[in-house]
Amino acid sequence: xxxxxxxxxxxxxxxxxxxxxxxxxxxxxxxxxxxxxxxxxxxxxxxxxxxxxxxxxxxxxxxxxxxxxxxxxxxxxxxxxxxxxxxxxxxxxxxxxxxxxxxxxxxxxxxxxxxxxxxxxxxxxxxxxxxxxxxxxxxxxxxxxxxxxxxxxxxxxxxxxxxxxxxxxxxxxxxxxxxxxxxxxxxxxxxxxxxxxxxxxxxxxxxxxxxxxxxxxxxxxxxxxxxxxxxxxxxxxxxxxxxxxxxxxxxxxxxxxxxxxxxxxxxxxxxxxxxxxxxxxxxxxxxxxxxxx
Numbered sequence: 001x002x003x004x005x006x007x008x009x010x011x012x013x014x015x016x017x018x019x020x021x022x023x024x025x026x027x028x029x030x031x032x033x034x035x036x037x038x039x040x041x042x043x044x045x046x047x048x049x050x051x052x053x054x055x056x057x058x059x060x061x062x063x064x065x066x067x068x069x070x071x072x073x074x075x076x077x078x079x080x081x082x083x084x085x086x087x088x089x090x091x092x093x094x095x096x097x098x099x100x101x102x103x104x105x106x107x108x109x110x111x112x113x114x115x116x117x118x119x120x121x122x123x124x125x126x127x128x129x130x131x132x133x134x135x136x137x138x139x140x141x142x143x144x145x146x147x148x149x150x151x152x153x154x155x156x157x158x159x160x161x162x163x164x165x166x167x168x169x170x171x172x173x174x175x176x177x178x179x180x181x182x183x184x185x186x187x188x189x190x191x192x193x194x195x196x197x198x199x200x201x202x203x204x205x206x207x208x209x210x211x212x213x214x215x216x217x218x219x220x221x222x223x224x225x226x227x228x229x230x231x232x233x234x235x236x237x238x239x240x241x242x243x244x245x246x247x248x249x250x251x252x253x254x255x256x257x258x259x260x261x262x263x264x265x266x267x268x269x270x271x272x273x274x275x276x277x278x279x280x281x282x283x284x285x286x287x288x289x290x291x292x293x
Contacts, residue, residue, distance in 0.1 A: 018075065021074075026071055028071070032067055033064055043059075043066050043067075043285070044063050045289055046282070047059040049206060052205075072114070073116070076232070077116050077117070085236055086117065092226070092242030093240070095243075096226060099245070100182070100183065101181065103223055104183060104184070105184075106183070106214055106217060106223055106225045107131075107186070108186060108226065109229075110271055111187070112229050112271075112274060112278065113281050114230055117238055119133060130183065133157070133159065133185045134186045134187070159173065171220070174221070178223045188214055191211055196213075197212040199211075199215065210264050219259070224246060224247055225247075226246070229241045229270075231274065231277075232281060
């Protein structure tokens with residue numbers, strides 16, 4: 001969707017109601033499903049791994065459901081202007097609170113649920129939260145850019161990382177933020193460039209490659225990792241989950257690679273459990289299961 005069209009759609013939604021947005025966004029999702037076969041193929045590959053004994057028709061139906069579910073990302077951001085319209089429950093918020101009072105922590109997020117709802121409502125749950133988000137920057141991005149501007153308005157610091165992998169100064173900035181007791185958020189399920197350093201793990205019975213950056217940052221800053229999910233469990237209700245801290249020891253240089261693999265596998269196991277429970281909320285439309293193979 002283009003930014004101008006999105007603004008018009010938001011204005012019309014305020015005139016006619018949320019049902020109007022859902023109707024138009026649903027139509028766009030249907031169009032994407034039929035006009036972008038490569039995106040559909042990615043979804044079907046994922047659901048074939050998730051449900052190996054189901055038919056091709058079932059995998060195609062799941063992919064269609066995934067496309068429709070993605071429209072909630074844009075719909076629910078409209079509800080954030082009224083804090084009473086979206087309710088949440090949070091399992092593990094005290095872990096993040098304790099990390100903020102000590103050495104900071106790394107939030108390892110995924111393309112699950114709604115990152116904007118998570119970032120903005122986290123700020124309300126933890127008023128003293130100092131959050132830095134590492135996010136991908138797409139060329140000519142428009143709708144996503146509007147979302148990021150809104151998040152910046154919530155006093156959340158965003159560091160844009162392009163397809164070249166960003167700058168070494170971005171990592172230095174993250175270490176400084178962590179050592180000041182802040183939280184740094186990175187995506188754990190997206191590789192930005194072909195020569196990016198990765199970690200091999202098992203996911204849905206296959207070998208996949210995850211970015212090594214979160215684990216390298218954890219070792220460099222001596223900070224714990226928290227696997228974080230924000231999933232929709234009702235029409236306007238989200239459930240947040242922060243895992244127990246994952247430590248990536250850096251004392252023994254010879255064992256650092258093993259420590260990263262162990263930490264990344266813990267993340268992959270939690271991601272698989274969450275994906276199986278909320279199979280249509282993993283909005284990952286880029287090749288993943290065959291990434292790096």
